[in-house]
Amino acid sequence: MQVSVEAGEGLERRMKIDLPFEQLAEEVEKRLQKFARSARLPGFRPGKVPLKVLRQRYSEQLHQEVLSDMVQSSFMEALSQESIQPAGMPRIEPDFDLNDERASFTAIFEVMPEFELAPIAERVVKRPVSEVADADLDAMIERLRDQRKTWTPVERACRSADQVVISFVGTVDGETFDGGSSERLTLELGAGRMIAGFEDGLIGAASGETRTLDLTFPDPYKATHLAGKPVRFEVTVDSVSEPTVPELDETLAKSFGVESGDVEHFKSDVRKNMERELKERIKARTKEHVMDLLLEANSIDVPNALVENEIQAMTEQMRQALGGAQMQLPPELFADAARRRVALGLILGLFVKENAIEVDATRVREMIEQMASTYDEPQAVIDYYYADRSRLSQFETMALEDQVVALVLERVTVEDEQIAFEDIAGPDASGEQIAA
Numbered sequence: 001m002q003v004s005v006e007a008g009e010g011l012e013r014r015m016k017i018d019l020p021f022e023q024l025a026e027e028v029e030k031r032l033q034k035f036a037r038s039a040r041l042p043g044f045r046p047g048k049v050p051l052k053v054l055r056q057r058y059s060e061q062l063h064q065e066v067l068s069d070m071v072q073s074s075f076m077e078a079l080s081q082e083s084i085q086p087a088g089m090p091r092i093e094p095d096f097d098l099n100d101e102r103a104s105f106t107a108i109f110e111v112m113p114e115f116e117l118a119p120i121a122e123r124v125v126k127r128p129v130s131e132v133a134d135a136d137l138d139a140m141i142e143r144l145r146d147q148r149k150t151w152t153p154v155e156r157a158c159r160s161a162d163q164v165v166i167s168f169v170g171t172v173d174g175e176t177f178d179g180g181s182s183e184r185l186t187l188e189l190g191a192g193r194m195i196a197g198f199e200d201g202l203i204g205a206a207s208g209e210t211r212t213l214d215l216t217f218p219d220p221y222k223a224t225h226l227a228g229k230p231v232r233f234e235v236t237v238d239s240v241s242e243p244t245v246p247e248l249d250e251t252l253a254k255s256f257g258v259e260s261g262d263v264e265h266f267k268s269d270v271r272k273n274m275e276r277e278l279k280e281r282i283k284a285r286t287k288e289h290v291m292d293l294l295l296e297a298n299s300i301d302v303p304n305a306l307v308e309n310e311i312q313a314m315t316e317q318m319r320q321a322l323g324g325a326q327m328q329l330p331p332e333l334f335a336d337a338a339r340r341r342v343a344l345g346l347i348l349g350l351f352v353k354e355n356a357i358e359v360d361a362t363r364v365r366e367m368i369e370q371m372a373s374t375y376d377e378p379q380a381v382i383d384y385y386y387a388d389r390s391r392l393s394q395f396e397t398m399a400l401e402d403q404v405v406a407l408v409l410e411r412v413t414v415e416d417e418q419i420a421f422e423d424i425a426g427p428d429a430s431g432e433q434i435a436a
Contacts, residue, residue, distance in 0.1 A: 003078045011110040011303050017074050019067075019103040027066045033056070044354040060098075067096055067103060075107050085112045088305025090374065110303040117350055118297040120412050125293055127409075128285050128424055129416045132274045138420040140270055141248060148255055151241035157206045157238040164202060168235040172226065179223070180231070184238060195231075202235060210236045274421070281424050290405045293412070294347050295340070302342045310338035350402055363399040364392070 002018040039049045041057075071092060079086060079194065088107035088228040151163050158164050164187055170180030212234055213408045219228035246252050250261030258266045271306045319326065351357075361428060371379035372381040 001074055001076070003081060004082070005082055010301050011113060013109060013111050014077060015075075015082070015084075015107045015109070017071075017078055017103075017105055017107065017281055019074060019387050021101045021103050022414055023065055024052060024063070024070060024103050026102075027070075028059070028062045030065065031062055035062075044291075062099060063096075063363075064411060067094070070103075073238050078107075086110065087112050087303030089311070102400070110305050112303065113346065114302050115298065115300050115350070117165050117347070120297055120408065123297065124415055125286070125295055125409060127289070127414050128282050128419045129276055130282060130419045132278060132421055132423050136274065137267065137271050139422070140274060141217055141267065144256065144270070145245050145248060145252065146212065147307045147352055148252060149243045149245045152244055154240055154242050155207070156240065157204045158189060158237065158263045159242075160199075160203060161188070161243060163241040163243065164205075165238040166202070167238060168233050170231055171231045171232050172229050177226065179377070180233075186299060192273075198233065198235075204235065205237045207237055207239050227326050271377065274425070278421060278425055281426075285424060286409075287401070287405050290374045290408045294341060294351070294408070296346050298343075300338055300343060300346060302346065307335070307338050307344045310341050311335060314338055330391055348401065348404055352400060355407060357400065357403050360403060363402065364395045367395050367399060 001020065006014045006016075008014055008116045031157075032051065033059070036049060036051055037047050039054055040046050043055065044050075044053075048251060062281060070271070071094070078084075087110040090107035093106040093108065095104045095106070099292050104396055106254065123253045162380065166187055167177060167185070169182045171177070173178070187193060189202060192199070195215060195217060197215045198213060201211060202217070205211055212232065214230065214232050216230050217223075217226045217228060221227035246255075248263060250263065252265035253263055254261045256269075258264060308331075311331050311334045314337065315331070316330050318334075368376070368382055368385050374380040375381045385395065
C-alpha cells in the first residue's frame, strides 16, 4: 500500500492510497469460492453453479464490495502510519479500473489543528463587581407587584398601559398577508409587542371604535418580505380594561409563597434571590470574559466538519426548545456561535491537557446539589443524574470549565469593574422566580 498526502487549503488534506491489486483479486476469488458453495441460479443445482458463470455475473459486484472494505481498512491504517488525526469523515474519490488492474482512491478530509497555547500572564480580565442596593430591591418589588396586577373593564377611551382586546386586518398593497389579521387579540398598550405606531395609534380609542393605521414595517424585519413596506391596519377596539396594581401587603407576600404573609420576610426572600441571581450572573460574565481572552490569545483554524456538526446539534436543540417543531432553520443562524464553541472546545481541551486538570468530583456534587435544592425531592434529582454517565457528564463539563476559569484568573491580571445590579442582572432578572 502506497500513501501520499498533500495539504489543501487550511486544514484540508488529500490522501492518495494505492491498493495492491493482487490482494484485491485474491480476496475477490476467495469470496467467489465461498459464494459458490451455496449459490443458486436457474438451471443449476444449489452449490453446483460453475465458477465461470458466477464470475461473469458477480465479478463487478464482488470487486466493489472488496474495494469498499479495503478502502475503509487501508484508510485507518494510513492515518496511523502518517500520524494524522482527522476532524471528520473523509470524502472518497475512487480510481478503480479492472482492465488496467488499477485500484486506488483519494480521501479528502480535514485534520485537527495543531497549535500551542499563547502565554496569558500579561493579559487582563475584567471581573464585574456589584451588589443589591435598596433601590434595586424597591425596583424589583415594583416589578413583582406589576406581575400581579389585575384588569378591570372600563367605559372610557383607552390610555397607555391599558389592556385592550382588538380585532384587526392588515393589508400591503391592498392585499392581506399571513399573520396580518387577528380576532380578539389581547394587547397591553405600551408593551411594544406590535410594530412602531400601532399601539400609540390606538390611544384615545373607545370600545367599539375602529381606526385606520397607516404604518411601515421596520427594516430589517423578521418577515423579510415585509421589511420596509407600508402597511394599513383596520383595527376595532372590542374592549378596554385598566390595571390595578396590588398593594405591598400580606396578600401579595402569600401569592409569592411566603406562607406567613410577613412583608419583611417577603422582602428578605426577594433580596436573597436577587443576590443569588447576581452571584450567578457575575460568575457567568467573568467566565465569558475569560473565554473571550482565550479566544483572542489563541487564534486557530477550526475544522469545518466540526463546525457543521455543532450547527446540527444547535439546530436540534432549538427545535426541541420549540416543542420539537420540524421547521427549517438556516445554518447561518448558528454559524458564528458554532465556530466559537468549536474553537473554545479545542483551546480548553489543550489547556486541560497541558495543566493536567482533572474533574473535581466535590465541585460536581455541589453543583448538582445546588440545582436539586430547587425541587421538592432533591435526593431523587441527585440520584437521577448520578444514575447515568451521560447526565452526569453535563455537570462534569461545567465543573471542568469552572476549574479552567479559576486557573486562568490566577495567572492573569484581574481588574474589578463596578457595575450596577440592573446592568449585570438585566430586566429578565425580574419575575416571579426571583421570589420563589
